[in-house]
Amino acid sequence: MGKIVVPFGSQHVALPEPIxxxxxxxxxxxxxxxxxxxxxxxGIEKAAITRFEYNQLPYLTARVCGLCSxxxxxxxxxxxxxxxDIEVNKRIDYLRMLVVELDRIHSHMLANGHVAEVVxxxxxxxxxxxxxxxxxxxxxxxxxxxxQYDYQTIGGVARDIDLETAEFxxxxxKKLKENVLxxxxxxxxxxxxxLKTKGVGVISKEMAAKYNTAGPIARxxxxxxxxxxxxxxxxxxxxxxxxxxxxxxxxxxxxMVRFDEVLNSIEMCENxxxxxxxxxxxxKVKGRPKGETVVRVEAPRGECFYYLKAxxxxxxxxxxxxxxxxxNIPILKELFLGAKYSDAQAIVLSFDPxxxxxxx
Amino acid sequence: MMIxxxxxxxxxxxxxxxxxxxxxxxESEWNFITVNATDLGGKLQIDWLFSKYGAKNIxxxxxxxxxxxxxxxxxxxxxxxxxWLAEWELADLFGLEVENAATGVFxxxxxxxxxxxxxxxx
Numbered sequence: 001m002g003k004i005v006v007p008f009g010s011q012h013v014a015l016p017e018p019i020x021x022x023x024x025x026x027x028x029x030x031x032x033x034x035x036x037x038x039x040x041x042x043g044i045e046k047a048a049i050t051r052f053e054y055n056q057l058p059y060l061t062a063r064v065c066g067l068c069s070x071x072x073x074x075x076x077x078x079x080x081x082x083x084x085d086i087e088v089n090k091r092i093d094y095l096r097m098l099v100v101e102l103d104r105i106h107s108h109m110l111a112n113g114h115v116a117e118v119v120x121x122x123x124x125x126x127x128x129x130x131x132x133x134x135x136x137x138x139x140x141x142x143x144x145x146x147x148q149y150d151y152q153t154i155g156g157v158a159r160d161i162d163l164e165t166a167e168f169x170x171x172x173x174k175k176l177k178e179n180v181l182x183x184x185x186x187x188x189x190x191x192x193x194x195l196k197t198k199g200v201g202v203i204s205k206e207m208a209a210k211y212n213t214a215g216p217i218a219r220x221x222x223x224x225x226x227x228x229x230x231x232x233x234x235x236x237x238x239x240x241x242x243x244x245x246x247x248x249x250x251x252x253x254x255x256m257v258r259f260d261e262v263l264n265s266i267e268m269c270e271n272x273x274x275x276x277x278x279x280x281x282x283x284k285v286k287g288r289p290k291g292e293t294v295v296r297v298e299a300p301r302g303e304c305f306y307y308l309k310a311x312x313x314x315x316x317x318x319x320x321x322x323x324x325x326x327x328n329i330p331i332l333k334e335l336f337l338g339a340k341y342s343d344a345q346a347i348v349l350s351f352d353p354x355x356x357x358x359x360x
Numbered sequence: 361m362m363i364x365x366x367x368x369x370x371x372x373x374x375x376x377x378x379x380x381x382x383x384x385x386x387e388s389e390w391n392f393i394t395v396n397a398t399d400l401g402g403k404l405q406i407d408w409l410f411s412k413y414g415a416k417n418i419x420x421x422x423x424x425x426x427x428x429x430x431x432x433x434x435x436x437x438x439x440x441x442x443x444w445l446a447e448w449e450l451a452d453l454f455g456l457e458v459e460n461a462a463t464g465v466f467x468x469x470x471x472x473x474x475x476x477x478x479x480x481x482x
Contacts, residue, residue, distance in 0.1 A: 038452070038466040045453075046475050046482060078363050087362050211442040212392045225391060225413050232417055233363050294365050294419050296393075296411065305393050307407070318398040322446075327393075330442035359466070 014118045014345040017355035025341050033336045044360045048319035054289050064360045066147040070103040071299040073152045078233050079308040080154050083289035091279035095157045097234045098272045101265040106135045107300030108258040111352035118345040119196040131179035134172040156282030166273045177266050184259045197252035201347035211331035214324040215302020220257040221249035227298035239271040251350040288312050301352050323357035369421045382439045395446040397454050399478040435459035
């Protein structure tokens, strides 16, 4: 059979966001890939250096992504605090860590649910999303929102938590852990689910390093990289952070490494809630940012990088955002080559792509 | 806690940056983060940024200063295959001529040209 060109997106049932791939296929095997990712470029970097003052940037960058808004606001907050020489107290660190890890949990549950859906497991998708509701309840109680959280601010967090909220969160996390273990057991034991996900879209550790793969995608291939271990921005090791890796590098391993991280994040959140230091949830802030810095934070999807430059004015000189999906597009493009077209949906969704972030 | 990145900046030129990165880069040791341009008012600063696997806070930066808008930016893709995306973005968002870069990937065909240049008013 000759070459057939198959469009995948920009509006596709498996893709919640607009990205387009053009596949050249021969006998349903993908032989060439063209990627288009610029459908919704929103100009946030331009807005950050023209229309918004530095103290509004956490609000602006939280809008890079609805799902990991905590990550983006956190990154810019860490950078601006460095440029203004602001040291926050330990309670603020712990509250920030709490929401960062809760954010990771709900994002990973969403990603794994979507993978289940596209490999034909509608019920597993719904079970995963049902379990996710517990962490959504906790985030809503702490931040006031289910998505688009404006929690981290320069010099602190928007609001403190009380003992009642801490108890509420612990109960919800306990229930979530039980449900996650059930869903993981299904991933581990279901033969047909394994057929659809094991050995599909395999990335070796060498490939992961060659293409500078980020986050759970890299760790599912055995590449030990996690910004929480490589960049001091919050004291993760104090609350039980452990890097999670798998070796298989396939769609299944990417889901499993995310579940492993969910369990570790639950443990970290429980430790934070049990050992929350005393202190105010805001410190005094004065001055204006000056100088340049880089910030790395571990978003749910992997390394999120910010470069900030300021010269003591209200508006920054440069705000550069490099998100994890952006880092993972080159390996994704390579991975399609030689894959069956029928596996393309599972491969894409196993990357947990975020075009909202990429086209920031 | 306050972040404290160890930014190791090495000045390069557009003529020698590929060689410098080729000599430095070991994919098992260094993670290529991105290429970044900063408009300093008519002249650009271009940074090629790397982090070190398993090390704390280390950021290696190869920095080219005073790059003009019409400069030809060499590609590091022969050394780092994943760099094409960041290089193509330079072409779209700063309107730069980047070796082997396609355009129209990050900005729709009817979108503004070179939006991140300081002189582009939106």
